[in-house]
Amino acid sequence: MDQDQLAPDLVDTGFVLPGSTQHQDIYAVIDLGSNSFHMLMVKVVGGSVQVIGRVKRKVRLASGLNDNLVLSKKAMTRGWECLALFAERLQDIPSNNIRIVGTATLRLAHNVKVFLTEAEKILGHRIEVISGEEEARLIYLGVAHTSSSDSNRLVIDIGGASTEMVIGHGFSPLHLASLHMGCVTYLDRYFSDGLLSEDNFNAAIAAAEAETIGVAALFLGTGWQLSVGASGTVQAMQEILVGQGMDEVITLTRLETIMQQSIACGQIDKLDIVGLAQERKQVFASGLSILIGLFRQLHIPGMTLSGGALREGILYGMLPQLQHTDVRNRTIASLMVRYYIDQQHANRVAEMALQLAHQLQDQWNLAKFEGLSMLRAGALLHELGLLIEYKNHHHHGAYIISHTELPGFTRAQQQLLMALVFNHRADIQRDIIAKQTMTSVLLAVRLTRLLRLAVILSMRRKHEALPEVQISAQAEVLLVALPKGWLEQHPLMRAELEQEVAYQQAAGWQLQVR
Incomplete structure (x- = not known):
């Protein structure tokens, strides 16, 4: 996003161009379900969607449908009262950015036109009753x-x-x-x-x-x-x-x-x-x-x-610019833009992490449970919290991941990603790594160890400074081999790796560097 796009949000001039609106990038979807009515409101930010409002009301419309498929006045009234609440939130959103659909009960009800006439009057927008398919x-x-x-x-x-x-x-x-x-x-x-x-x-x-x-x-x-x-x-x-x-x-x-x-x-x-x-x-x-x-x-x-x-599904149908793209990559890219992550360095760390992982694939089977994809995501987002401050940026990044909607990641994957970012540096918190559901704890440990090494080996933030690394494993003992004389030529890196050996040993993991 360029600075010209950011300026109007950062500086309140009190001036609005004729015919313009501050809500062109806000969208609303209303789902008139048989059990509940839902309204979802989002804002398109940095190539992704940001939820800015959710409203849900139990209407139980289907309970008002009798054996003759006639919807009772009482059930319709519950629905209309709910829509009166929704209507207030729709007033400032462009009509083209709003879509309202009805589902099974409205498909079945013989007197659906009675409900729709009043509902559309309340909302000021057309309601589409969609088929089951x-x-x-x-x-x-x-x-x-x-x-x-x-x-x-x-x-x-x-x-x-x-x-x-x-x-x-x-x-x-x-x-x-x-x-x-x-x-x-x-x-x-x-x-x-x-x-x-x-x-x-x-x-x-x-x-x-x-x-x-x-x-x-x-x-x-x-x-x-x-x-x-x-x-x-x-x-x-x-x-x-x-x-x-x-x-x-x-x-x-x-x-x-x-x-x-x-x-x-x-x-x-x-x-x-x-x-x-x-x-x-x-x-x-x-x-x-x-x-x-x-x-x-x-x-x-x-x-x-x-x-x-x-x-x-309705929402993304209104956003052609976000359709048919890799969902996980779109989420990661959005976070990198939003939190000003150094993309060149993040990719450098990701490449190093995957290079290490591929050398260990036969011994550690890191591809299961989409482990390689999660390792890459952790590497790309490991500096997510730097925008807040340096000392505890790994904690800040983990907090952001835990409290952000991440399309493309299941809850279990989000939990693993949080653990990777939290533990990519400094003291290792094994209790956080252990809180895995869909992913095995052993895989989470292995991914954490490789991410930490990739971050250290890439610390000079220059591609030409990356060492040629050979890595192998004997059960859970990691063996890292660097070119002859390299450690003597890089005393700071040597100190960092020696400290990492101590960190992993404190966590109960064996790491050998030569």
């Missing part, structure tokens, strides 16, 4: 734009009245399905008595399995290597697992254990499970039943939470 496509794009994957992935989003399933690769969905089951409709159908009984769960799970059978063969035939969930139900399950001291991977065994915990509570209004948020309790059992049915029919080995879904 379009919803699934947008959900997939939302996932693709907020998380990176080099393989086929299964994406599942359990809504209030429908469940969307997608298999895709990169930014391209391969198979789309929208099924008539949701956490609100299943609540009314199978848990209307408020009981968390085994019979109620079994009936809901059986219905979910029956609904899924029609598409299971196609999806299983295509196959996937990664499965992610993009709904509040999946988020609730993950929060429960973490709250109960487990990692974030959702499995069928764990879901069935959570179901037994629910049954032990007896009633929905007495539901009390460690890690379960209050706002999810009403539709928790129905969402859990659907998820168990999906796991059983699709033989899903494990699932994690995605970073985006429908709203993000």
Whole structure:
């Protein structure tokens, strides 16, 4: 970004050009879901999106849909009252930067025009009711734009009245399905008595399995290597697992254990499970039943939470300049610009780190869990905190990573990236490295050790000053060999490497330099 673009933000002149607006780079997306209404507001900053507002209201529109598919006045009123809150935030945003969509309940309701007429009057904008397949496509794009994957992935989003399933690769969905089951409709159908009984769960799970059978063969035939969930139900399950001291991977065994915990509570209004948020309790059992049915029919080995879904898919559709780019690289580039990282030096450290890693690949298998990609990201961002101050810049950088939305990185990857940046210099905090979920702690340790060496070997910040390094490993003992006489010619580097041997020894790691 050049200085001319920065100047108007830095100097308040009180003068605005005729016809200009300060909000051309602000976008808003509203999702009128069957369970909740959501509004997402973002600002485009440094080639990436920065969330500046999120509003969510439980409307449970689907609960107002009767057997004749007529939406009750009471449910519509709840929706209109919510939209009146949203309308205030839309007033200063250009119309072309706003998109509002309705999903399953509005697709089904015969009297949808009654709701839409009043809703559009309140918002001052048109509402688009999208098809189930379009919803699934947008959900997939939302996932693709907020998380990176080099393989086929299964994406599942359990809504209030429908469940969307997608298999895709990169930014391209391969198979789309929208099924008539949701956490609100299943609540009314199978848990209307408020009981968390085994019979109620079994009936809901059986219905979910029956609904899924029609598409299971196609999806299983295509196959996937990664499965992610993009709904509040999946988020609730993950929060429960973490709250109960487990990692974030959702499995069928764990879901069935959570179901037994629910049954032990007896009633929905007495539901009390460690890690379960209050706002999810009403539709928790129905969402859990659907998820168990999906796991059983699709033989899903494990699932994690995605970073985006429908709203993000709609948003990126309005931002052609950010479409079909490497999500992780876009995030890293944005952070480097925003925090004035020396890009030339960051790339130098990344090249050194990967050079070391490739020499150890046969011995340490650093490519698993996208280890090489994470090592590169840690190297590129290791000086993230320098903008704040030098002495503790590794701590500042780790804090920024922990408290920033990082599209392209899962929560587990974000945790690993934070640990790498925190430990790239000075004393090693092994307890931070140990807090890994999807990545093995051993891999995190190995990546940390290589990043630290790369930072030291690149300390002169000149490419021609980089030494020719040979590195090998005997189990977890690292052996670093430098050209003959090089250490004598570089006494400061020698002192730094001797100090690093002591740091790693204090952490319980053996490093030998010769």
